[in-house]
Amino acid sequence: MTNDLAPQKTRAAAWFRELRDQIVAAFEGLEDSHTTGPLSDMAPGRFEVTETKRKSDDGSDAGGGLMSVMRGGRVFEKVGVNVSTVYGTLAPRAQAAMAARKGIPGMDADPRFWASGISLVAHMQNPHAPAVHMNTRMFWTPQAWWFGGGSDLNPCIEYAEDTAHFHATQKAHLDPHGTDLYPRLKAWADEYFYIPHRNRARGVGGIFMDDHNTGDWEADFALPQDIGRAFLPAFVPLIEKRRATPWDDADKDTQLVHRGLYAEYNLVYDRGTKFGLETGHDANAVLMSLPPMAKWV
Template sequence: MRGIHFLKQLGTSGKALSGLSLYFTSRSKPVRYCITGLFASGITLYYTAKHQVCHAATLKLDSSKWMSEPLTDLNTLEKNQNDMKCRVEAMIMRIQADVCHALEELEPEGDKFLVDKWHRAEGGGGVTCVLQDGVTFEKAGVNVSVVHGTLPPGAVQQMKSRGKNFKSQTLPFFAAGVSSVIHPRNPMVPTMHFNYRYFEVVDEGGKRIWWFGGGADLTPYYLDEKDAKHFHKTLKGACDKHDKGYYPRFKKWCDEYFFIKHRGMTRGVGGIFFDDIDEPSQDKCFKFVESCGDAIVPAYIPIVQKNKNSGYGYAERQWQLIRRGHYAEFNLIYDRGTKFGLQTPGARYESILMSLPLNAKWEYRHEPKPGSLEAKLTEVLKKPREWV
């Protein structure tokens, strides 16, 4: 147990020691000391890996605006900011709060998010925030989940299709993420989704494998090219800070992923999507994902502000409901996150299905009139464009 003791003494200077993947980029004395301690104690490493005890590295976290207490107690989170699990949890709690507060500010009658903190019998839990039937937002959900345990065969299968190949039918795992779908009331305001997540899996040989995934995409009901450009440009800015190759790659991936196959069209005008990100280092991956998370408010809020008081009538509402039906189809038929979620034992389905719209409509053979604004949007969905 001496290794853990050493780790606890690390303090903030160990911030660059990014958790269990053992990337050591900092060269400060305490870190070197710790490395010695770690490597001198195989048992400790095994212990911490097996029981997912957070490593020590204290960082004062400002949790005053978070929507709830975190899943892991704040003290543990603060003391273990060099463990990626703790670092991610703090980050997603903060992003959840930033987004929720920014959305609440757009509610003229003071509607607030309902906050549900839940625990999962099998390990972990989440904080689900939902604002329903607001003036600006018909249904907005921003969900944090931090879960661990054993993945069942169905969920392992979902992972396999993500390019991971595991021989086992079941696997120990840790998953933490923030995910959100915002369905505004006014059809002139697009729906927006984002999700950033971190995974750890221990394979058959006891090797810990980690990766990040995530993305954000915009689903307008009526196309405003300036809005689409603004959204993409903001996400591109977040990507470019880390790797100029990210945006083009992840923009394309987004168009491919958010594709409603049976309709032959994308869910919306896209954004970015990535999965299985584990390079160049855990720390750099974290910082990239954090930038993407921080880009949500500047990418989306101005679009809501600009359009939320636009005029609309019965026809526009009907089109919005039809398109929300398409949205539900994507989420229930194709979305891997939804499938993965519903296959995880003890999954809280209310949080997973929070992404579904408050209202949706399926008219048989509904087709927009040629030349209409609805048809114009459909054309773009069938042939994704470059926006930046």
């Protein structure tokens, strides 16, 4: 049995909120600095922030968070940066899924949980600028606790140098935790972000982990922090490089078809989407990852 970990929960939730604030500021800065190239004559985009609330079956408070969404900006067509801290008891279906995945005994007797994290998905105006996903989270039950998360790049028009930069930045942030970690988390991402019914990956990969618990909370917490710290230096330079590239209707069509793959993955396979809906979190916040427009051929 694990203890309540109240101080650790507070620290983790505060870190996810701090990372959210840094990313929101950086993304609005990209909007402000886009002064040449396509759509630069538009007003810079700004995040709309909505407080989300989760209620338990008996109507009592069960946590919530902030949903921050920018739509129709100069650079970002749609981007969501959500943070949440939720708690309560897992529904029977979620209990069964968690017990099977983690091998946790006793969850049916004590199905309490606590979860906090940040989730981000960005869909870009310019087809030459890659979409991206990132999340990190902490999960607790009376039986166990663990961390998860990662980030992956989803370009519709691929540039080898962009992929190389994204992966090299991830590796640099993970290597202090052990040089074997990046290859393992990269392989995990390649397997996880795969669309079986299309026989292809949804993007060019990144890093991913789940169920991370070595028994050393401090060391384990340091890892999702570095996954979070890697995100802006891995992603922002790519947008600064590509946001002014001219595009045509064929480029936009390529982007919309690729977004269809992204939507299929998130609705059919993504664990976070399933967990959010099964635990009663705000559906708009859970589904903010879906693109504003997509196309199927």
